[in-house]
Amino acid sequence: xxxxxxxxxxxxxxxxxxxxxxxxxxxxxxxxxxxxxxxxxxxxxxxxxxxxxxxxxxxxxxxxxxxxxxxxxxxxxxxxxxxxxxxxxxxxxxxxxxxxxxxxxxxxxxxxxxxxxxxxxxxxxxxxxxxxxxxxxxxxxxxxxxxxxxxxxxxxxxxxxxxxxxxxxxxxxxxxxxxxxxxxxxxxxxxxxxxxxxxxxxxxxxxxxxxxxxxxxxxxxxxxxxxxxxxxxxxxxxxxxxxxxxxxxxxxxxxxxxxxxxxxxxxxxxxxxxxxxxxxxxxxxxxxxxxxxxxxxxxxxxxxxxxxxxxxxxxxxxxxxxxxxxxxxxxxxxxxxxxxxxxxxxxxxxxxxxxxxxxxxxxxx
Amino acid sequence: xxxxxxxxxxxxxxxxxxxxxxxxxxxxxxxxxxxxxxxxxxxxxxxxxxxxxxxxxxxxxxxxxxxxxxxxxxxxxxxxxxxxxxxxxxxxxxxxxxxxxxxxxxxxxxxxxxxxxxxxxxxxxxxxxxxxxxxxxxxxxxxxxxxxxxxxxxxxxxxxxxxxxxxxxxxxxxxxxxxxxxxxxxxxxxxxxxxxxxxxxxxxxxxxxxxxxxxxxxxxxxxxxxxxxxxxxxxxxxxxxxxxxxxxxxxxxxxxxxxxxxxxxxxxxxxxxxxxxxxxxxxxxxxxxxxxxxxxxxxxxxxxxxxxxxxxxxxxxxxxxxxxxxxxxxxxxxxxxxxxxxxxxxxxxxxxxxxxxxxxxxxxx
Ligand SMILES: CC(C)[C@H](C(=O)O)[C@@H](O)C(=O)O
Ligand SMILES: CC(C)[C@H](C(=O)O)[C@@H](O)C(=O)O
Numbered sequence: 088x089x090x091x092x093x094x095x096x097x098x099x100x101x102x103x104x105x106x107x108x109x110x111x112x113x114x115x116x117x118x119x120x121x122x123x124x125x126x127x128x129x130x131x132x133x134x135x136x137x138x139x140x141x142x143x144x145x146x147x148x149x150x151x152x153x154x155x156x157x158x159x160x161x162x163x164x165x166x167x168x169x170x171x172x173x174x175x176x177x178x179x180x181x182x183x184x185x186x187x188x189x190x191x192x193x194x195x196x197x198x199x200x201x202x203x204x205x206x207x208x209x210x211x212x213x214x215x216x217x218x219x220x221x222x223x224x225x226x227x228x229x230x231x232x233x234x235x236x237x238x239x240x241x242x243x244x245x246x247x248x249x250x251x252x253x254x255x256x257x258x259x260x261x262x263x264x265x266x267x268x269x270x271x272x273x274x275x276x277x278x279x280x281x282x283x284x285x286x287x288x289x290x291x292x293x294x295x296x297x298x299x300x301x302x303x304x305x306x307x308x309x310x311x312x313x314x315x316x317x318x319x320x321x322x323x324x325x326x327x328x329x330x331x332x333x334x335x336x337x338x339x340x341x342x343x344x345x346x347x348x349x350x351x352x353x354x355x356x357x358x359x360x361x362x363x364x365x366x367x368x369x370x371x372x373x374x375x376x377x378x379x380x381x382x383x384x385x386x387x388x389x390x391x392x393x394x395x396x397x398x399x400x401x402x403x404x405x406x407x408x409x410x411x412x413x414x415x416x417x418x419x420x421x422x423x424x425x426x427x428x429x430x431x432x433x434x435x436x437x438x439x440x441x442x443x444x445x446x447x448x449x450x451x452x
Numbered sequence: 453x454x455x456x457x458x459x460x461x462x463x464x465x466x467x468x469x470x471x472x473x474x475x476x477x478x479x480x481x482x483x484x485x486x487x488x489x490x491x492x493x494x495x496x497x498x499x500x501x502x503x504x505x506x507x508x509x510x511x512x513x514x515x516x517x518x519x520x521x522x523x524x525x526x527x528x529x530x531x532x533x534x535x536x537x538x539x540x541x542x543x544x545x546x547x548x549x550x551x552x553x554x555x556x557x558x559x560x561x562x563x564x565x566x567x568x569x570x571x572x573x574x575x576x577x578x579x580x581x582x583x584x585x586x587x588x589x590x591x592x593x594x595x596x597x598x599x600x601x602x603x604x605x606x607x608x609x610x611x612x613x614x615x616x617x618x619x620x621x622x623x624x625x626x627x628x629x630x631x632x633x634x635x636x637x638x639x640x641x642x643x644x645x646x647x648x649x650x651x652x653x654x655x656x657x658x659x660x661x662x663x664x665x666x667x668x669x670x671x672x673x674x675x676x677x678x679x680x681x682x683x684x685x686x687x688x689x690x691x692x693x694x695x696x697x698x699x700x701x702x703x704x705x706x707x708x709x710x711x712x713x714x715x716x717x718x719x720x721x722x723x724x725x726x727x728x729x730x731x732x733x734x735x736x737x738x739x740x741x742x743x744x745x746x747x748x749x750x751x752x753x754x755x756x757x758x759x760x761x762x763x764x765x766x767x768x769x770x771x772x773x774x775x776x777x778x779x780x781x782x783x784x785x786x787x788x789x790x791x792x793x794x795x796x797x798x799x800x801x802x803x804x805x806x807x808x809x810x811x812x813x814x815x816x817x
Contacts (some may be wrong), residue, residue: 160481206574236652241615242613242653246592250604285547286596287609290540291607315707317707344684346685
């Protein structure tokens, strides 16, 4: 990372509302960067379902190499209903990025924004603040594109859990919980979500997890079966902190978590590896509303905040962390101030949210 | 099934609160059977974690054979934290029964009881009435006890999806939706829950599902990705009807569903095959409250209602279906009347609920 020069952000807007929320995000990031003196250069890269339709390739090698060379990748959303690979699976270069760049740590914060109505009747739901940590390079997804079909009779997909990745994921979880504990001023806790009572792979994952936990004695460690966790995320989500889990389980729990806090429009994500990272909203391309300017860009803005914070942790300097915190606070403030997007019954469109956040940033100045 | 004689019910109370809710259930079933002239013989069979601890076998062969010979199996709950097989997995003979008796259809109704507080803020949650149909003999669970560990470095578990089972499950789903539509007086809908956008096995499952759907033109068919379904079960669970899915996904969704309607204490289940079936509450043995007489027996009572209904459909006669409907109505009535169990903040213990249901049945007479 050349600190003297601007950092390179690979922008991959992708398809559908991915394009719209990326545009809104850049409109917020530019003035934010100026205010904080952050050097940020954006490079637009094309990948996704439309790219596949037009060129026959979802993400060509040159594009991949440029994304890889960037300091961070900011991705909108990819995929489109009618456009599929010949085997019927979805055009999802974001999965290729996770696998090829080794982005094992899928960080998916689930935080209730102040003042937003929540789906749960219990008022404690306003205090939801947890992170699903989805392993993103193996698990059941190791079978992606490798499943077997035997004579149109039987299909097999193999879930793979390795010691190396489980160790890295576990260390990541404890480090994250420690940072969150400092920030929030209360003890952190890491709860592994598995199905160790039935599967060899999960019993193995749990064993390795506790080996790593022993090296992080300052952070509490626990475990939970996936089925019980699905239930407890309804009953007492406010009790959880950092939840590392297998790829497929993490996919399910992160959508469930998003549901708790207003939907996918409020759920950011970061897929982090050793030296590379992709930041993107958890939502998809939303063909039903694409092109109408009504997509909620909040998840994208919060993903950008995660990006600034990660760049800070990689040595970009404290101004980057301050900008991240300011962006998050500005997003909170506009919703606390009553702004409502269509996905939660309001009217504020994509550009309007971006404008409100920019104004709020200027007021904060 | 010898209709002239009493039907044989294999009772497997199992461990922990399984024993308590089974006792409460029998206390309700005996007078109900008398009122409707149903011939019901109970045979107590021992299996579970305590059986394993005491005898070294979780369910011996003679027990299995007697359960198999019975007309239906009514099971409490099995398993216990400290008691595990040598490989660390849970003592769960209920899984052996599913696999060995080919109980592919795990029927898990999720229905909001009238008057009960629900976890969701939206008042439409009072109208939740859907069925998770968990395939229960293959899927990821095919790997149970068969996972591989390679040199303490990597673990592999293979998910298996067969055409034969998917066809049976799909037919079962459409037949169930049709019966529910008649009963409820509104159109049925079957929604397959899968991850066909990423996995060969799920793409295969979806293909087979729609082949079967074509033979049930009178019932609407659709599909949903598992992650989106986890979210939609929070946002609009009242929109769904019958949800067939893979074993592991069904395990997760049925706990999530139970969370929507007051918890596991209200979630009955039936594992149904060709000629055999096990009926049991979805909850576990609840070591924290076992032995205290406070377990909510509702899920067990509703499971017994499913059993009576299934026996009716197998030719036991219409009195059995009437008894099933009456039992369900009596359970509804006691909660509508204000009775509250400890799991939802009330005080009514196991025996008190049973007594209230019996009284209500007598009043209805
Ligand atoms: C688009 C899809 C393949 C992807 C996934 O399952 O990983 C998405 O659901 C996600 O969570 O990022
Ligand atoms: C006890 C456990 C092995 C079991 C399962 O996962 O099938 C339980 O969760 C269930 O849902 O019946």
